[in-house]
Amino acid sequence: CVTGLSIRHVGERFQHANATISKSFCTVLYALSLPPFYTTYVRLPTINDPIPFEIATNPKFFPFFQDAIGAMDGTHINCCPGGDERHLARDRK
Secondary structure, three states: OOOOOOHHHHHHHHOOOHHHHHHHHHHHHHHHHOOOHHHHHOOOOOOOOOOOHHHHOOOOOHHHHOOOOOOOOOOOOOOOOOOOOHHHHOOOO
16 A cells, blocks of 8 residues: 555545455556556656666665666566566566
8 A cells, every 4th residue: 555554554544444445446556557547657767768866866876776777666567477487576576
């Protein structure tokens, strides 16, 4: 959950059943991860994209991310590896 709380805590906070919270969360998650939203608003970085200014100018982050390509904000990326590579992608964040 975006709040960092469990479904039970969110349900208690908003006075809704856990099933309702779970169903609503899944609805929003699917809406954000499927076309047309995903294909319109999500752009994965390429090797030629510059490092974001906030990272490049911060000595706390730059040494660790100077050669990084990818999302840092918890973005979920669809992954469909073949059967022989599934173990490599399982339980990865």
